[in-house]
Amino acid sequence: MGMGGMSTRKDSPAAVEANGVSKIFGDGSDKVVALDDVSVTIKQNEFFTLLGPSGCGKTTLLRLIAGFDHPNNGNILLEGDDISGLPPYQRQVNTVFQNYALFPHMTVAGNIAFGLEMLDKPRNEIDATVANMLKLVRMEELRDRQTSQISGGQQQRVALARALAPHPKVLLLDEPLSALDLKLRKEMQIELKRLQNETGITFIFVTHDQEEALTMSDRIAVMSNGNILQIGSPREIYDHPAERFVANFIGETNFLTADLVLAKNKAGKIKLSSGKTIAATLPDNHAANGKVTAVVRPEHARIVKPGTSAALEGRLDNIVYFGTDTHYHVKLGAEGDFIVRMQNSRDDAGKFAAGSKVGIAIDSNAAQVLRD
Template sequence: MAAGQTAIEAKGVTKQFGAGPDAVKALDNVSVSIRENEFFTLLGPSGCGKTTLLRLIAGFDFPTEGEILLYGQDIAPLPPFKRPVNTVFQSYALFPHMTVAQNIGFGLEMLGKPRSEIDARVTQMLQLVRMEELRNRRTSQISGGQQQRVALARALAPAPKVLLLDEPLSALDAKLRKDMQIELKRLQHETGITFIFVTHDQEEALTMSDRIAVMSKGNILQVGSPRDIYDRPSERFVANFIGETNFLAGEMAGVSGGEASVKLTGGSVITAGIPEGLKPSGKVTIVVRPEHADLVQGETPADLRGVLENVVYFGTDTHYYVKLDGSPEPFIIRQQNTRGGGQGFARGDKVGIALEAHSAQVLRD
């Protein structure tokens, strides 16, 4: 995506709640840069600090330490109403005493824009979220999905430099959520505004984001494109949090061309990616995603060997659980059924596993 200017930058941000021995560090020395016109997602389980970071950017809380820069200017001490940043709240927080149009126009009104400009902008926003006919409805008279659109239109109306979205889709049912994911991408594309999206839903993060920051316990563990994060997780937590994963123990055999040669316990040597800045040595853990491995007959050469423990048919693909020699955890393989997966193997078979070249990744731990 557009690798443009930096829109938002957090520099060594720490946020501590409470004081003394009860103090909780919600964010611990977090630094991250978010580019202009980017769909950036903060992903993590509840309590990881993602919402705290969003609130610091919005101005609802102030950092204990560190700076938050908006196009190079430190906005950390500014109150929320002086920041050209708007938020879509998880609860929508629509004003119940106002109509849809009044809600959308509120920000512009507070900015002191003339009536005619507000009306024109409200009309434009209603068109953008496809809700022209509900202009004069009360917010209590429209559905959850429609409220969501009004919340979006309200936050976009003042044309903020950055739009913050705090788990905005979590209150919607699955079908509506899918529609809104597409809608959000469209809105981001059409408005050209930088989106910072907070979610705990890894699938949502993978499908919508240009880049993802995975967070845990007040730290950002990894920042990268959805493909990077998924295929090249640098930490055990990241690999575990996003999708199904196989962990394998191995020993470093050497580094060449930025890739590691890892000797697996079974004896075969495979290549694996290395996280930035890591110089692995000795025993290491590597990850392989279930779709980057193939099941082969027991007698053909393979990277790993084991006994097929279970076969689960999922319609589009088939999952195989292989009990590896000398490992308690089953190795999971996912094969698409179009490629003839799901056939030719039965429970109890002695099988081999062939890993796709360059698909493994060394973990930081």
């Protein structure tokens, strides 16, 4: 394919490696730092998600990998080869665009064949691959349709098939599910995981939807303001957020100010405002002893009677019933609200009344100290 450097393949290099990548748009007073010295290594066959709010730089990073933009600083390696200077059409990387960007003047099959035609593959090979792809995304009957005559979900599948057909080293997905309704989105989440398993291609997925990121990814990089704040498995990110932004962005959480009284590698003990001391997990390079912020997920705490088992005490302000579970809003005084989420069972109705004094028990190791 003339993609260069195929022979210098080191033993299983990372699929994509970004080293100190910066991207600045505009200049002077209009200057926007979209990416600020970002480094990340994405492994082979990984489902890697870039998660963050709009404007955090996730799409910029994706476009740099695709080659639509070029970094001001740093370089990007694809399977060990520096591709920073290559135009998009010389990178063995394909993109599924947010709006799909299907070619309106071609049929479904024509769209899927396009990449292979541009690689000058022989016709019989193109036909075979297109047939395979149509089967992979279950679109065989619609092969000769115009792309304007198929539904949004079907367009999504065609976009996937088109990007997968040339068998890229890495597939980039730019919020591909954001245009679909909830039901279809759930279906496509499962479909995407299946496709990744079946093709064995590395997926880099960009989204602002934390739930999507948690359910689909092998690893997640949480981004904000052009920086990667934390990289880890969904469980690591959710259970052990290292920074306030991460804790806040993903899921609901309670913030507590506390004193770090004991620190031993990642295990520590913190003293809460109530005077009780509980075990807590520490981030990698945490601050020394002193005032810290700890987070506790609502489902990692229970409402109990005030007393010894309660780490915190407060007044039960509000009870919100959700069917499967109930949210208890507890007023802690100076620290504000603490939300507890408990799964409902048949016999706990009316156990606690709004306005009464309650205690909050925190599960062992549920508290996570933030880096800030």
